[in-house]
Amino acid sequence: MQAIVQRERENLFTRLHPLTGLLYVASLAVLALLFSHPLYQLALFLAVGVVLLAAGGWQVWRPYLYFSLTMLIIIVGFNAVLGGWGETVLFVGPAFPILGRPRVTLEALLYGVGMGLRLLVLTSAFCYYNHLVNQEGVMRLLSPLGGRFVLVITMATRFLPLLVQEFNRIMAVQRCRGVKVTGASLREKVGSMVPVLNILLLAALERSLQVAESMQARGYGSGPRRVYTRELWRPRDYLILAALAAAFLLGLAAVAAGWARYTYYPRLAGLQPGSLLPALILTLALVQPAVLNWGWLHWTWLKSRI
């Protein structure tokens, strides 16, 4: 529930212009997809990790991490067993039907790690968006692109937690009626879900009618809407956007120059010392919001200036 409901925290990130937050997340995602070098993925992961920790988001980041790490292990495992490419054979497994004798290579193993790291960056960026970006503000920014669609998304984010609450409540009531959920067989459990989902659907339909009535009574659909924006641009936004632009351009340059590219197969490419420095600068540029946040929290002078 709390993962969905955005919470206001005492930090700089929740007080940024929504476009700043959105661009930060988008840049992370785009760079993660462009980079194939594990070192660059690591650079992105470190940056977003530091920012999330600085925002006090360990509690909310943890489930994303667990999910990504589990996926990372699965990806590495599958790729190592089923990939089969690469020349550095670590060991050859026993014979399996259809699969034959899987060759586990160092290249396939590390390729899996690289992919897993990309997933880590993407899920962490999603976590940042979920918890630190003013989503209603983002929706307002996007509304000129499609007002009705954006309103539907806004309402969905509002009603999803409510649906979860209702589900738990109905579940409790049905259990009290003797509907078995614990200690039941899978078939019984699925059968038990029928009334719960049925009630949930009926409740959602009834609620949607009431919401529609309230919207109609407040003039929705009575003519063209005009979206009210109230977001302010502050120096903190410009500072972060400048660092972000620098990081993004550097990332593009790294891709163009081939520093952020990495060849796993048939043999692992060696690390070029020249590619390390841009990765380091990239991390520093993306960590800058965390530094500003620290200053905002501890330095009154800075707080009043940005």
Add this chain to the structure above:
Amino acid sequence: MAPLDLVEIKDLTYFYPQTSRPALEDINLSVSAGQFVLVVGGSGSGKTSLLRAVAGLIPAFYGGTVAGRVYLQGEDIRNIPRRRLVQQVGIVFQDPESQLVMNTLEGELAFGLENLGLDPALTRRRIVETAAALNLGPYLSRPVAQLSGGLKQKAILGSVLAMQPRVLLLDEPTSQLDPMAGEEILAAIRRLNEENGITVILVEQRLERCFHLADRVVIMDRGRIVCDAARPGEAARWAVRTASPFVPPLARLFAGEGWREVPLTVKEGLRLLNRELSRAGDKLPPGEGPLAKKSALAGGTPLVKVKDLWFTYPNGQEALRGIDLTVKAGDFTIIMGENAAGKTTLLKVLRGLLKPGRGLVRVLGRDIARTPVEELAGEIGYLSQNPDDHFFLPTVEEELNYTRKKLGLPVPFDAGEMLAQLGLAGVAGKNPRDLSQGERQRVALAVVMAASPRVLLLDEPTRGLDYQAKRDLGELLRRLREQGQAIVVVTHDVEFAAEYGEEIVLLSAGRVVARGEKHEVLTGGVFYSPQVSRLFQDTPYRVVTLEEGRQILRRLRQGRDSKLRREEIL
């Protein structure tokens, strides 16, 4: 139409689609600018439909067949473009959760203004002014999900007010709120009416809290206006004369005893009482001591035993701290307390939905921590706040059979007697979701009772019920108690607790702060005492029910004749 009439309804009759009974029948009503009109009546009496008609939602949103006209300042509302109409008439419904559409309070306040296509600068100004008027300023940037029920309803009220309507329609705006939050909403509405001159048409069930606020009271029954009283006192006398339940307790007490003046507040009641006392030579009649004797609490077998119960939620909030409680067969225990006092948590622990952190909870001799919820389904009935959580089958009968089937009891069974006992004769073949709120509450109770449980746990069963439905429920629970069932009710409703409860447990911040027979706990308090107790607080009598109040008033009149000394009593 008088020159100042803002709303005029003429010969209005309305049928919802696919219904043969009119929801509104031959309605004629004129409301002048600045008036505060209270509309009361039972479920299905047409109150909500009346508001919908004034808001133009009938027939525009609902369809159906309509005859007659509704005029706003002399203009037929069907000819008023919707954009202009919503700036003249605003409506707030019962449940805030079913009205809020945005994620932040500021977004919600802006919603209606955005729909009107207002300039952003004007929108900003209106938001600021509305927030200031309703004291919402500090919460503007808060996510809606974090707001309390009262603030959510205020957000809706604000969203409507920001559109600056001249007529404000309110359909039981406090029915889903606790009393404190409800008071706050009503106070805000009163301020808007008195200071801004907004015309208010309020539909409300908590008459003791709003009867005195109204300039005029309209009573509805089966789609018709049966009483249109220019003053609330007149409506109270009419209601008592016609045995209508829609009258606040104090008015019922005095009007029922034939007093010419009818008080609407405790203050007015005290004035009348003191005047009568001085007429009687400051003498109250002798009694047999305090009327309310400490009624011996039922001495049945203990069914629920709670010892030093502690419960902490995963976020660290200690919801229950060292609770001790015993409930015996034939007990009627009421658990009261402010929001987040731990009432619902306690009920859920008793039912096994939450497991105790520390301490012991034994229900029917079984340790609740080690018993799966489903195993006690036949022994403990649990009624949640929302009766609709129970219903998914097309008929009441099927719902009852489903409960029994799940418990391995024989089906089909003859539910006729039970339904009749619950005042539900004739509904067995109906869809529970088509019934009124009061009937749904009782059907949910029937669904629970189909298992013949020995303990009944009810969470806020009076929420949203009208006086009649509340009275029916109270009488029913009393009968069940007399049959030996143990009843535990969580409620905010002091009047209900006083009238029907036996033992009161007052919780605060997870601890029991008072516990005892209702005459001990509910008298002498400031907040947790019914109106009738507050009226007699300066007498030696411990009065909590209307019947006890009636007896004192009768004695008082008798005492005027008998010349007995005041010292015996005061």
